[in-house]
Amino acid sequence: MIPAAFEYYRPTDMAGVIALLKEHGDDARVIAGGHSLIPMMKLRMAEVPHLIDLQAIEGLNGISIAGGTVKIGAMITQHEIINSAELEKAAPIMKEAALQIADPQVRYMGTIGGNVANGDPGNDMPGLMQCLNAQFHLVGSDGDRVVDARDFYEAAYMTDREDDEVLIAVSFAAPIGGFAYEKQKRKIGDYATAAAAVQISKEGGKVGAASIAMTNLSDTPIWSEAAGAALIGTACDEASVKAAVTAMLSDIDPTEDNRGPVAFKRHAAGIVLGRAIARAWSRA
Amino acid sequence: MKDEISREERVAGLKGLGCSRKRVEDARFTQGKGNYVDDIKLPGMLHGDFVRSPYAHARIKSINIDAAMALPGVTAVLTAKDLEPLGLHWMPTLAGDKQMVLADGKVLFQGQEVAFVVASDRYVAADAVELVEVDYEELEVIVDPFKSLQSDVVLREDLVADDGSIPNGAHGPRKHPNHIFTWEAGEEEATNQVIDNAAVVAEAEMYYHRTHPCPLETCGSVASMDKVNGKLTLWGTFQAPHVVRTVASLLSGIEEHNIRVVSPDIGGGFGNKVGVYPGYICSIVASIVTGVPVKWVEDRMENLMSTAFARDYWMKGKISATKEGKITGLHCHVTADHGAFDACADPTKFPAGFMNICTGSYDIPVAYLGVDGVYTNKAPGGVSYRCSFRVTEAVYFIERMIEVLAIELNMDPAELRSINFIKKEQFPYTAALGWEYDSGDYQTAWDKALKAVDYKGLRAEQAERVEAFKRGETRKVMGIGLSFFTEIVGAGPVKNCDILGMGMFDSCEIRIHPTGSAVARLGTISQGQGHATTFAQILATEIGLSAESITIEEGDTDTAPYGLGTYGSRSTPVAGAAAAMAGRKIRAKAQMIAAYLLEVHDNDVEFDVDRFVVKGVPERFKTMKEIAYAAYNQAIPGLEPGLEAVSYYDPPNMTYPFGAYVCVMDIDVDTGVPEIRRFYALDDCGTRINPMVIEGQIHGGLTEALAVALGQEIAYDDMGNVKTATLMDFFLPTAWEVPNYETDFTVTPSPHHPIGAKGVGESPHVGGVPCFSNAVQDAFRPFGNRHTNMPHDHWRIWQTANNLGMHD
Numbered sequence A: 001m002i003p004a005a006f007e008y009y010r011p012t013d014m015a016g017v018i019a020l021l022k023e024h025g026d027d028a029r030v031i032a033g034g035h036s037l038i039p040m041m042k043l044r045m046a047e048v049p050h051l052i053d054l055q056a057i058e059g060l061n062g063i064s065i066a067g068g069t070v071k072i073g074a075m076i077t078q079h080e081i082i083n084s085a086e087l088e089k090a091a092p093i094m095k096e097a098a099l100q101i102a103d104p105q106v107r108y109m110g111t112i113g114g115n116v117a118n119g120d121p122g123n124d125m126p127g128l129m130q131c132l133n134a135q136f137h138l139v140g141s142d143g144d145r146v147v148d149a150r151d152f153y154e155a156a157y158m159t160d161r162e163d164d165e166v167l168i169a170v171s172f173a174a175p176i177g178g179f180a181y182e183k184q185k186r187k188i189g190d191y192a193t194a195a196a197a198v199q200i201s202k203e204g205g206k207v208g209a210a211s212i213a214m215t216n217l218s219d220t221p222i223w224s225e226a227a228g229a230a231l232i233g234t235a236c237d238e239a240s241v242k243a244a245v246t247a248m249l250s251d252i253d254p255t256e257d258n259r260g261p262v263a264f265k266r267h268a269a270g271i272v273l274g275r276a277i278a279r280a281w282s283r284a
Numbered sequence B: 001m002k003d004e005i006s007r008e009e010r011v012a013g014l015k016g017l018g019c020s021r022k023r024v025e026d027a028r029f030t031q032g033k034g035n036y037v038d039d040i041k042l043p044g045m046l047h048g049d050f051v052r053s054p055y056a057h058a059r060i061k062s063i064n065i066d067a068a069m070a071l072p073g074v075t076a077v078l079t080a081k082d083l084e085p086l087g088l089h090w091m092p093t094l095a096g097d098k099q100m101v102l103a104d105g106k107v108l109f110q111g112q113e114v115a116f117v118v119a120s121d122r123y124v125a126a127d128a129v130e131l132v133e134v135d136y137e138e139l140e141v142i143v144d145p146f147k148s149l150q151s152d153v154v155l156r157e158d159l160v161a162d163d164g165s166i167p168n169g170a171h172g173p174r175k176h177p178n179h180i181f182t183w184e185a186g187e188e189e190a191t192n193q194v195i196d197n198a199a200v201v202a203e204a205e206m207y208y209h210r211t212h213p214c215p216l217e218t219c220g221s222v223a224s225m226d227k228v229n230g231k232l233t234l235w236g237t238f239q240a241p242h243v244v245r246t247v248a249s250l251l252s253g254i255e256e257h258n259i260r261v262v263s264p265d266i267g268g269g270f271g272n273k274v275g276v277y278p279g280y281i282c283s284i285v286a287s288i289v290t291g292v293p294v295k296w297v298e299d300r301m302e303n304l305m306s307t308a309f310a311r312d313y314w315m316k317g318k319i320s321a322t323k324e325g326k327i328t329g330l331h332c333h334v335t336a337d338h339g340a341f342d343a344c345a346d347p348t349k350f351p352a353g354f355m356n357i358c359t360g361s362y363d364i365p366v367a368y369l370g371v372d373g374v375y376t377n378k379a380p381g382g383v384s385y386r387c388s389f390r391v392t393e394a395v396y397f398i399e400r401m402i403e404v405l406a407i408e409l410n411m412d413p414a415e416l417r418s419i420n421f422i423k424k425e426q427f428p429y430t431a432a433l434g435w436e437y438d439s440g441d442y443q444t445a446w447d448k449a450l451k452a453v454d455y456k457g458l459r460a461e462q463a464e465r466v467e468a469f470k471r472g473e474t475r476k477v478m479g480i481g482l483s484f485f486t487e488i489v490g491a492g493p494v495k496n497c498d499i500l501g502m503g504m505f506d507s508c509e510i511r512i513h514p515t516g517s518a519v520a521r522l523g524t525i526s527q528g529q530g531h532a533t534t535f536a537q538i539l540a541t542e543i544g545l546s547a548e549s550i551t552i553e554e555g556d557t558d559t560a561p562y563g564l565g566t567y568g569s570r571s572t573p574v575a576g577a578a579a580a581m582a583g584r585k586i587r588a589k590a591q592m593i594a595a596y597l598l599e600v601h602d603n604d605v606e607f608d609v610d611r612f613v614v615k616g617v618p619e620r621f622k623t624m625k626e627i628a629y630a631a632y633n634q635a636i637p638g639l640e641p642g643l644e645a646v647s648y649y650d651p652p653n654m655t656y657p658f659g660a661y662v663c664v665m666d667i668d669v670d671t672g673v674p675e676i677r678r679f680y681a682l683d684d685c686g687t688r689i690n691p692m693v694i695e696g697q698i699h700g701g702l703t704e705a706l707a708v709a710l711g712q713e714i715a716y717d718d719m720g721n722v723k724t725a726t727l728m729d730f731f732l733p734t735a736w737e738v739p740n741y742e743t744d745f746t747v748t749p750s751p752h753h754p755i756g757a758k759g760v761g762e763s764p765h766v767g768g769v770p771c772f773s774n775a776v777q778d779a780f781r782p783f784g785n786r787h788t789n790m791p792h793d794h795w796r797i798w799q800t801a802n803n804l805g806m807h808d
């Protein structure tokens, strides 16, 4: 497990990064925490002749919460997400989800930017970003733009990001109501067999708003609008949870792998979502 | 002279048998001061790496090495053609078969070694591997041993004669080109008769999946051929360094005194490092060819894909009993998938290892075992993963058969075991399949275990849970896993145990230094078991010098006496016995010296902890330290100077450790997630040398048992692709997945071992796998489960529940 040779760059400003990306096109990639990219390079599944480290770029590692908007710099690690008291207050689902990613060693290195930009259907943050209706902030040689997380993912490892664009931050409106991130996995350090991100707000004893997203059950994260809709206006009773699960099941499209056959994954997805809804509702 | 310290203090000062002495190895290991194969760096050393087959079965049409050779830093690219003139393109296996070192015309499993690149560093080597062009023609792949025995596809053309006939293999006649051997024990006709006429018969078919020992350190070697003095030094991950030296000599033609094999620190073996691998041979050849040292170290994927697997047994059983539950007969047939080459590591006369211990801890009057070995397009191996030869398979088989019989009898499985235990007074007990069990007291251990966990209470709770489940109040079911195992370890008596003709004795050599400290060398090699700690304790008690003053050395064939190495829990039963015997030789000479110094007759002194005393006059004594000094500085009439001894120990029998395990598990039937609520392990390993080391071994063995039972597997798809070649998919439990273990013990010494010790390193694995599996199966028993195969990972548990209609 030894990667092919590569050139290593450590620019100190974003212009330097963009210039390198523009110069080398397809042959260049940025590296953040490296905990998705380096394994791929070692397996020689990713060949990256030009590797551009983002560690020395300023302005990518802040968390700001202002005017009801949460903004997280791309280089914020999962460990920092877990340990930010401010963030926990504004969007506690971030901590609950981050704690279920990999293990402490990986979380010290893995960044939110890398996690959402990677495009691996196994990553947990993309699904969570669907649930939170986040925006992704990109800069590139053609300037800045903002993309909705819900429009970002095209297929496994295929995203809306251009080769010469860098993701600098994610932002979302601080969620209100109850939340839950529920994940079934085989062991510590494993990607999800099935995972669900749920935010529910309560109005007069009924579900006011609900957002539901699923992870590792299709080749992209799945925001199931219909599943959320099935809950709205209900008392989150058994029948409506069932309806939400049914709606979710028609949005996902899992494939068989070592985690199990399709029938099992669909069953597990239903159970995981049911539990996430119950927990979120209990907190709403 | 009055003694200033008490006898108890003198005993404690020895840190001998029974003392929970801290491991002396750990100071090094916990500070990064271990010295493993990959730590060895020699001047001018080159690095080897393999081109491996992406296909499970293919003919090789051509290999083009030009581009690889053109890469700066590449010294050589070896293929079978280069090894053929040396007769090294194939090598003998430990099982009497032969194996390609580098692909000779075809490949037979994914990951097979095709070419060996030698380069200036590991990075260049890896790049060069990519540049070797191999032209393959794909052939039909067989991954199912049953299909293999029916197929027209001949996997091993080298084992079919020109006229199409099938010559005998190393273990007798073969029925089909893809058949390796049939091996039988017991009496088939008599067994069938009993079973056919029995009041109750239970049957089960079970697949014990293929898995892998997966030591943290992968396999590797460094070969250094000194062309000036003609000496070859080979460092490697060897569980049996002396055997490697002999094999290397036989294969290379280099005289054995010119070969030095060193096993440095080894980061876990579990059987994976018993075999001889192409990488070892290639590093040797490459060093001979280049004249400089050559290192080969495999990576994790290579380790999982190509070096020795374990298990892969398809077992079919029938067990009969009276209506009262007394077992009357047992029939077992195994279809053993050995992969592409028969490279199992078993004593020569036992191609299915000690699978014939499959009557377990029970008094079964008649039994039969038949095993058919079969070739498939999978990696070779078949080692004993943390167990004596195939004992894990045997114990799993009988502990499942007992459970299935209990269902058939509608009887409590704990009671069924009690009814059938070999009784204390029956030892030594000769089992229907031939083994003579040395000692045991099963009922006492069983009663202690059941009481400790409040077995009756657990069953009552389980019954309530079943009702609650049926009423829809819970989605969790509860399982009580039982297992009572008897191991057979310490191979073994030279009269029936050998590997490649080498009898399976072991050895110890002791030198006492004049100031009363010592160095002892043994033919075994620790891979984490803590030999430097525990062997010193055996010697401390035998010779009366503190364990702190005794250095233990192993693994260097130039200094250690010949031995057969460490696996199959043989170190304590065999080398530990050799240590005790060598210690007794030291003591015998020390007695003569003491008598001389005390001016009495030899028979008038006796050993007492750390000294010889004049009988009846305890104030007249000579300590071992004084005696050691005298051995080197006094001319004693009739005695040679010095105080040294060597012992080669040929054990009269195996040892038979046993244990009683109970696991309590809660299982979520919707997610298939099991939660281990409790795990109780009672082990009887005879005399206990170091309780703390024993406990550590039990924790480790149970954890590997949990791994195998709950998910650890080497899985192949129909094309022979390995589906579980990384640690993302190959289950290696972490602290998170591991429950709290409660350990307990009884002590039934081995009557034939000098200190009564039996070995313990593998017991927890052997007993643990059926215990975890039985817990899962027991949870579903009230809902109609008889047997489901391991590994019980989430989706398979879910499927069990699903098949039983528990999701409807």
Ligand SMILES: Cc1cc2nc3c(=O)[nH]c(=O)nc-3n(C[C@H](O)[C@H](O)[C@H](O)COP(=O)(O)OP(=O)(O)OC[C@H]3O[C@@H](n4cnc5c(N)ncnc54)[C@H](O)[C@@H]3O)c2cc1C
Residues within 6 Å of the ligand: A029, A030, A031, A032, A033, A034, A035, A036, A037, A038, A039, A054, A074, A100, A101, A102, A103, A106, A109, A110, A111, A112, A113, A114, A115, A117, A118, A122, A123, A124, A125, A165, A166, A167, A168, A189, A190, A191, A192
């Ligand atoms: C053993 C193990 C277990 C894991 N388990 C989980 C898990 O359960 N759940 C989970 O979600 N993740 C898991 N991960 C992945 C881990 O969270 C990664 O760290 C994360 O997915 C990627 O973040 P990174 O900073 O390491 O990105 P990198 O590996 O550095 O980069 C990943 C990809 O994103 C690109 N990229 C990185 N940053 C940017 C940016 N700012 N702009 C544009 N492109 C960028 C890179 O070019 C690369 O293609 C696991 C990893 C390991 C090693």
